[in-house]
Amino acid sequence: MKLPRVLICGYYGYGNGGDEALLLALIQELQQLPNPVQPVVLSRQPAQTAASYPVLACPRFNGLALQRCLREAEAFVWGGGSLLQDRTSWRSPLYYLGVMGLAQQLRQKTFAWAQGIGPLDRAWIRNLARRSLAGCTAISVRDRIASDLLEHWGIPHQVAPDPVWGLKSKTLPEWEAWPQPRIAVVLRQHPQLTPARIESLGQGLMQLQVSTGAYLLFIPLQLAPQGSPELGADYRLAQDLQQRMPGHSQILDIRDPCLLKGSFQGARLAITMRYHGLVMAAAEGCRCFGLSYDPKVKTLLQDLGMPGWDLQEIPTDPETLHQAWLTCYENGPALSSAEIETWVQRSAQHGEWLRQQLSWE
Structure with a gap:
């Protein structure tokens, strides 16, 4: 039986340890769903991502492959992190907003998961981000800056600490x-x-x-x-x-x-x-x-x-x-x-919320 596919979009395949930690935390949350799903990750290095995690992977800048993955998905998740910020580049948020827009046009369930939103210095990107977030099925954010912005925009959301708090650490042999x-x-x-x-x-x-x-x-x-x-x-x-x-x-x-x-x-x-x-x-x-x-x-x-x-x-x-x-x-x-256990337990709310939202008969 073909499993429902969840397409995951974030800053993956770039060698960034924080973003890869978020991806692993998200995959582990999806593995706890009562009914299994097939994660599909948009990645700069899809072969490496598929070899590192129990996922399928798609080249993030291959337009045809990306559209195929979107059409085959049952849900779309912006993975965690500061995807919506234009301090370093305006192109980066435009990419993420564009992919989210395509998913929303296909009337998929769309989620912004464990996001840190901003800084958004350009008014036109702020307006695009506001419309895109307002169209999401549900949103969770990881800090009060993002929460305050969404409250100002009147967009419902959940807030909890970054999911990496709950990631199990392993010890190097040396x-x-x-x-x-x-x-x-x-x-x-x-x-x-x-x-x-x-x-x-x-x-x-x-x-x-x-x-x-x-x-x-x-x-x-x-x-x-x-x-x-x-x-x-x-x-x-x-x-x-x-x-x-x-x-x-x-x-x-x-x-x-x-x-x-x-x-x-x-x-x-x-x-x-x-x-x-x-x-x-x-x-x-x-x-x-x-x-x-x-x-x-x-x-x-x-x-x-x-x-x-x-x-x-x-x-x-x-x-x-x-x-x-x-x-x-x-x-x-x-x-x-x-105190650490309190932060860990609070960070688990992102996963609990996502599992409540993702359900298929």
């Missing part, structure tokens, strides 16, 4: 061999992360390593697509910083989302720019210090009660960086086991 104490560093390229700021960050990390004797784990979340001869932007930045460090350090190259999350286990401190670096580290009980390039990171830091700076406010003095990180390393807040 995990126990890594020296203690450990500090995890998760940085990303960004226009506001200027060469001068990178230099200050590098000097601050050098002083922090000398003060603590810590083993630095550089954890790039944006790797190059698998098989690419090039290195991902996050990895190149990690290499630049690692070569400055006076003590032992390591750059991790991990694509399995569960192993990626597990790499934060036992870290005394995580210094992170990336949103899912913050989610994974906090979920593993780390003290965290955030460098916010986006409102979603700042909002999560506030919700967690953890320290950080906006990227444009990073001090230029390396000693100021060093002292702030050292204070967090020694006495910074970390979530208790009970």
